[in-house]
Amino acid sequence: xxxxxxxxxxxxxxxxxxxxxxxxxxxxSNKKLPRPFSRWLSYIPVAVLAALLAPALIAPEGQPDFSxxxxxxxxxxxxxxxxxxxxxxxxxxxxxxxAAVAIWRLIT
Amino acid sequence: xxxxxxxxxxGKNGExxxxxxxxxxxxxxxxxxxxxxxxxxxxxxxxxxxxxxxxSIFVYAGSAQLIAVxxxxxxxxxxxxxxxxxxxxxxxxxxxxxxxxxxGVLRRWQQAIFCFQLTDESFAVHSTVFRENGTAxxxxxxxxxxxxxxxSWITGSLAGAWAGSRLLVDTRLFGLDYALPAMFIALLVMxxxxxxxxxxxxxxxxxxxxxxxxxxxxxxxxxxxxxAAAVGALTENEEETEGADKL
Numbered sequence: 001x002x003x004x005x006x007x008x009x010x011x012x013x014x015x016x017x018x019x020x021x022x023x024x025x026x027x028x029s030n031k032k033l034p035r036p037f038s039r040w041l042s043y044i045p046v047a048v049l050a051a052l053l054a055p056a057l058i059a060p061e062g063q064p065d066f067s068x069x070x071x072x073x074x075x076x077x078x079x080x081x082x083x084x085x086x087x088x089x090x091x092x093x094x095x096x097x098x099a100a101v102a103i104w105r106l107i108t
Numbered sequence: 109x110x111x112x113x114x115x116x117x118x119g120k121n122g123e124x125x126x127x128x129x130x131x132x133x134x135x136x137x138x139x140x141x142x143x144x145x146x147x148x149x150x151x152x153x154x155x156x157x158x159x160x161x162x163x164s165i166f167v168y169a170g171s172a173q174l175i176a177v178x179x180x181x182x183x184x185x186x187x188x189x190x191x192x193x194x195x196x197x198x199x200x201x202x203x204x205x206x207x208x209x210x211x212g213v214l215r216r217w218q219q220a221i222f223c224f225q226l227t228d229e230s231f232a233v234h235s236t237v238f239r240e241n242g243t244a245x246x247x248x249x250x251x252x253x254x255x256x257x258x259x260s261w262i263t264g265s266l267a268g269a270w271a272g273s274r275l276l277v278d279t280r281l282f283g284l285d286y287a288l289p290a291m292f293i294a295l296l297v298m299x300x301x302x303x304x305x306x307x308x309x310x311x312x313x314x315x316x317x318x319x320x321x322x323x324x325x326x327x328x329x330x331x332x333x334x335x336a337a338a339v340g341a342l343t344e345n346e347e348e349t350e351g352a353d354k355l
Contacts, residue, residue: 006159009186013176014166016194020201022223028208029219036341043340044206044333045235046299047312048199051332052228053292054313055320064321073286080290084297090233093297094134097290101283 069108076100121248128252131237135229135253136260138288139170141281143261146173147268153181157269164265168225168258172196199329203231210244218247225254229288232295239299304343312336 033041057074058064065071076097084093143164150160155177163173172193179189204226211219230253238244300306312332319328 005186006155009180009189010159010162010166012186012190013163013172013193016190017167017169017172017197017200018224020194020198021204021226022220024201024204025208025211025219025223026216028205029212029214033209038209039344040337040341041206041209043305043308043337044202045232045239046296046305046309047333047336047340048202048329049232049292049296049299050309050312051316051329051336053289053296054317055328056289056292058317059320064317073289076286077289077293080293081297084294088298090131090134090291090294093294094137094287094290097293098137098283098286101286102281105280105283 072101072104076104120246124246124248125252128249128254129256131233131249132253132256132260134287134291134294135233135257137284138229138291139257139260140264141284142170142288143264144268144271146170146177147265147270148272149174149177149268150265151269151272153177155180155269157266160269161262161266164262167193168261169193169197169227170261196326198326199228199333200226200231202330202333203228203235206235207231207238207244210238213244214247214250218251222250222254225258227257229291230254230257232292236295236298304340308336308340311339 057077058066060071060073066074068075079100080093080097083096087093146164147160150163150173151157155163163176167173167176175196176189176193179192204223207226211222214222233253234244234250244250296309300309312335315335316328316332319331324331
């Protein structure tokens with residue numbers, strides 16, 4: 001790509017990224033939403049977090065990988081879920097998860 | 109009823125900023141190495157440091173940027189890039205819709221800036237905090253969080269683009285590549301705080317992985333979320349209070 005095409009490309013990418021991020025807030029933030037819609041919205045965070053996590057843990061390289069050596073992240077997730085439940089602390093959970101993975105890699 | 113008072117800046121800004129930055133730390137830890145990886149890949153694909161930096165500043169979408177680099181390398185034009193990036197980031201439409209009612213207390217220009225810095229990770233944190241507090245909180249805290257995250261993304265990208273292939277950083281060092289998944293796990297646990305929401309999460313996870321493995325990449329997140337959230341809404345009975353079925 002030439003220099004000018006890069007500029008155009010970045011501008012287009014920025015625009016198509018920004019529109020879905022901003023339009024709902026601009027259009028919906030001051031409106032009273034219909035109850036069924038806001039009920040549905042209330043489940044978005046829990047659903048999207050799970051939807052993002054599942055492939056990342058089960059198939060980080062594209063195919064399901066249940067091997068402890070190649071995909072420690074999946075197995076480390078189990079104690080991390082427990083720690084998250086017990087501590088309810090973002091820091092404790094993230095640090096313990098990273099430490100577990102780092103230590104596992106050191107010893108294998 | 110929504111309280112229409114605008115939350116303006118006040119003397120508690122310092123506390124708010126500290127809180128925002130503190131909440132951003134897991135994101136910062138995750139973004140630096142991934143941003144670096146993006147920078148290295150961008151340089152390898154022939155992008156200049158400024159082109160890579162511009163993407164991280166103006167697009168600010170990790171997965172989309174990584175895919176974009178691949179597309180640029182393949183020689184496809186700006187139209188293909190734009191359509192692909194749009195599809196990859198479309199899920200932010202759902203996230204923005206969820207946050208919208210909470211952001212009504214911000215001024216328009218604040219909303220515009222906030223949304224510019226909406227990513228999966230910032231959404232994960234904001235949505236959880238908003239839900240727990242029942243409010244978005246002081247703008248200073250929001251911008252401190254978003255700003256710290258965005259800055260770390262840009263910094264990582266710059267470092268990677270500059271270092272290029274001169275420096276190979278293994279993002280698996282210290283388990284850095286696990287910072288974001290661990291953060292998502294922590295936030296998911298906070299969100300899935302009763303039996304039904306756990307079921308919804310499992311449903312979303314199942315749908316997502318099934319669709320993903322069937323090849324519906326990027327659509328898998330949107331479809332799984334839309335369907336699972338619909339099931340959640342439809343099966344909700346008169347439990348106005350979320351105290352029902354709490355573990």
